[in-house]
Amino acid sequence: MRFGDFEVTLINGGNFRLDGGAMHGVVPKTIWNRLVSCDDHNRVEYATNCLYVEGRGKRFLVETGNGSKFPEKEREIYGIAQDECVEMQLRARGIDPLSIDYVLMTHLHFDHSGGCTRRTSSGFELVFPRARHVIQRGEYHDAVHAHERNRASYLEENLTPLAAAHALELVDGEVEVSPGVRVLPTPGHTAHHQSIAFDDGHGQRLLFFGDVIPTALHLRLPFIMAYDLDVVATLESKRRLLEKAKSEKWLLVFGHETETQAGYLGFDGKNNPIISESVSLD
Numbered sequence: 454m455r456f457g458d459f460e461v462t463l464i465n466g467g468n469f470r471l472d473g474g475a476m477h478g479v480v481p482k483t484i485w486n487r488l489v490s491c492d493d494h495n496r497v498e499y500a501t502n503c504l505y506v507e508g509r510g511k512r513f514l515v516e517t518g519n520g521s522k523f524p525e526k527e528r529e530i531y532g533i534a535q536d537e538c539v540e541m542q543l544r545a546r547g548i549d550p551l552s553i554d555y556v557l558m559t560h561l562h563f564d565h566s567g568g569c570t571r572r573t574s575s576g577f578e579l580v581f582p583r584a585r586h587v588i589q590r591g592e593y594h595d596a597v598h599a600h601e602r603n604r605a606s607y608l609e610e611n612l613t614p615l616a617a618a619h620a621l622e623l624v625d626g627e628v629e630v631s632p633g634v635r636v637l638p639t640p641g642h643t644a645h646h647q648s649i650a651f652d653d654g655h656g657q658r659l660l661f662f663g664d665v666i667p668t669a670l671h672l673r674l675p676f677i678m679a680y681d682l683d684v685v686a687t688l689e690s691k692r693r694l695l696e697k698a699k700s701e702k703w704l705l706v707f708g709h710e711t712e713t714q715a716g717y718l719g720f721d722g723k724n725n726p727i728i729s730e731s732v733s734l735d
């Protein structure tokens with residue numbers, strides 16, 4: 454899809470399944486299960502949406518999905534299909550991973566950073582060796598100093614190879630990474646989570662939320678994942694983003710949505726925020 458100076462393509466890095474209770478926080482199953490269905494292990498299916506963006510002489514990839522390194526046991530737990538990883542999806546579209554200039558990740562949990570590295574006979578190597586991997590400095594610090602509450606989400610195989618190859622570009626706060634491409638702090642899910650914005654040069658903005666609002670259902674303010682480290686910070690990040698999204702008519706993109714992956718904000722008859730005009734980013 455054309456978005457001003459940029460050509461934008463949504464690529465699903467592969468579906469996986471997460472516990473429906475954990476995904477909806479304090480919202481009881483009697484409510485969320487009317488809106489999304491789950492399997493007999495209580496798991497809901499999610500996408501790991503990545504955004505491939507080309508424009509102004511550069512190639513960008515937002516998020517990298519689960520990647521292709523999970524052993525059989527984890528693949529079963531999370532229902533991961535490895536043959537759908539973002540590297541394969543890019544190659545299938547004729548895009549060489551070597552040609553990516555920037556990898557922009559909202560945070561370093563495995564379902565966002567797993568596609569950065571691949572397994573070799575002797576260890577791990579970068580999938581996008583030429584790219585600057587842009588992340589908030591605080592997020593990288595928290596990832597390498599994980600604690601009991603978030604340790605399962607940060608995998609060394611997704612972190613060490615990036616640092617060893619000096620491929621990280623650690624930033625502080627809101628930064629214009631490249632003309633028209635910004636990272637915006639949206640704390641809550643992690644303390645230094647960021648969302649990614651593309652400004653088309655004609656007053657229009659596309660926002661990739663990341664896990665601050667992972668699906669269209671999470672547009673509703675109380676729908677906040679139990680994984681979030683600071684729920685009230687997430688609530689405030691959401692409130693702030695939704696006000697701007699409404700007044701400035703941002704094109705919104707969801708990282709884990711399998712159905713309505715992108716569109717414009719509207720409200721239903723009960724004043725719940727919804728996507729009222731969906732947009733295909735093929």
Ligand SMILES: [Zn+2]
Binds near residue numbers: 564565664709
């Ligand atoms: Zn996630």
